[in-house]
Amino acid sequence: MAAERLVVIGGGAAGMSAASPARRLKGPDELEIVAFERGHFTSYSACGIPYWVSGDVGARDDLIARTPEEHRERSIDLRMRTEVTGLDVSGRRVRALDRESGEAYWTGYDKLVIATGARPVRPELPGMDAAGVHGVQTLDDGQALLDSLDALGTEGARRAVVVGAGYIGVEMAEAMLKRGFEVTVLNRGEQPMATLDPDMGRLVHEAMDGLGITTVNGAAVTEILTGADGRVTGVATDAVRYPADVVVLGIGVEPETGLAREAGLPLGPQGGLLTDQAMRVVGHEDIWAGGDCVEVLDLVSGRPRHIPLGTHANKHGQVIGSNVGGGYGTFPGVVGTAVSKVCDLEIARTGLREKDAAAVGLRFVTATIESTQRAGYYPGAKPMTVKMIAELRTGRLLGVQIVGREGSAKRVDVAAVALTARMTVEQMTALDLGYAPPFSPVWDPVLVAARKAVAAVRGAGS
Structure with a gap:
């Protein structure tokens, strides 16, 4: 046979x-x-x-x-x-x-x-196929970008424009910054990281500015500008032209x-x-x-x-x-967990944003807390913000977003497990999470956010 x-x-x-x-x-x-x-x-x-x-x-x-x-x-x-x-x-x-x-x-x-x-999303705009414009979806793309950067050399202007401020956009902004480029990020949205709610995206924007990355929100690209040799020289929006020696597309896929x-x-x-x-x-x-x-x-x-x-x-x-092969396996679904970073800033999310919950007809409350990723008195303690979204009346966890420094992002995994188990925020407050001053305050920031979310659910109910 x-x-x-x-x-x-x-x-x-x-x-x-x-x-x-x-x-x-x-x-x-x-x-x-x-x-x-x-x-x-x-x-x-x-x-x-x-x-x-x-x-x-x-x-x-x-x-x-x-x-x-x-x-x-x-x-x-x-x-x-x-x-x-x-x-x-x-x-x-x-x-x-x-x-x-x-x-x-x-x-x-x-x-x-x-x-x-x-x-990669590649808008049909004038100059989009010019030399020096790069997507970064495959290893071939990455090699082409590095070859382009090598061709620029180390002398003269070194200006990079990143189009888009999602995961790839912010990660490539960091990469270009580390390679010694002056970096501008052009973002069509209200704030960078549209996978977060705008109030959390604002924290990312502020941190990127602090790192020396210029982030321009509400900037819709209209044209890639080129020189006589056909190579990119800049990026134009409706209002401003930004000079560029290299353009990286981080619009998404x-x-x-x-x-x-x-x-x-x-x-x-x-x-x-x-x-x-x-x-x-x-x-x-x-x-x-x-x-x-x-x-x-x-x-x-x-x-x-x-x-x-x-x-x-x-x-x-x-x-x-x-x-x-004759075996058996299933993939039941996802809760939408993702983490990223730009320099020492960590970004994480899982579950639904506010607009996602509204789009499927869910009524909800939100709770946002500021804490530190370690005990406040322990050396290296840095700010950490946690936002939690819970369903009105039932208190079911709907989503969590985290922006903070080292040791912040992977805390989102606790929330991912809670979402998969369909836990309520009240049930989350009883989770037995690990504690020691180098790793967490005595009340972990995720549990502090859960406690505040419980209060929000109860307050809305009354």
Whole structure:
């Protein structure tokens, strides 16, 4: 009996995390695995790219978990620099283009995994494709940016404009600052970090200004300015022109689902593929999808969300690989936990923002407290702000946001567990969290916020 063929589109975190467990469960005589990757690298940490650019991570290869050769040693037919350009669902085949040779061909499949990732948002503005304008989604992107910076040399003006102030934007602002650039961040929103409520985003803005990063809010880019040689010279908004020797795009990403859309596969409201808990594409028995190209269930709001994070992509891949290989796995959903930093400022969030809760019809109260990440008398104690959102009447925790210095961000994990368990803020006040002066005040800031949220719930009820 001939072996079944599994085709994987995408050699990143989700794709190869699916191929590897499938291979462990089934040998080559039972399951042939063919994987296509259009870039030069596989199984790498895209989240680490800003820290490679900044110099905190010494070498590109430090970000690579497994090379193409290592995958091939496990009997995975991994075809690099090969892009899937067509998907024929009824014919159960994909069309691939070898970017090196130009050869195009069809490959049939019995089972298919779509792990095409996400693409940086790149507005259609004059000059957007100019030399010196860079996205940072892949290792190839990171290498292109570093090559561009090297070409500038160390003499003369070194001005960087970062467009966008989300996770990638603030992380790249730090990277450019560490490389000695004068950094301006242009943000369309009211405050940086739109994943936070504006009152918490304001704290990020103030801290970035204190670090020497100029952040301009309400700044909609209208044009990338270029010189006679075609290289970027600045960025224009409606009101101001900002000089730039390099421009980094940190506007965000969107699901890379063009193939899926053309093939008629189901997409969610944010353009990501829709799957069941087994990560199987809805309505298609032998097609799975995972990583940044899918939407997943938000366990707090009950609605699908597109959250492009490496943590999710690796979990998706493990679930898919288990199911493809004859095992069993599920991915129940997320609560939307994410952490980031800009220099020594740590930023964290989980669950819903105020506008998210309002959008799904939830009534809520908020509580914001200021504390320190260590006992106030202990050396190195720094400010930390915690905002908590709780459902009116029930007191169910809906979301937490944290902005502070070293030791602040990972406290959000306590809230992530509480959200997953559907705990109330009153139940949270009884959590037995670790205490010692070097790590926390006697009342941990998360518990102080929970106590204040309890009072807010009770006050609203009365």
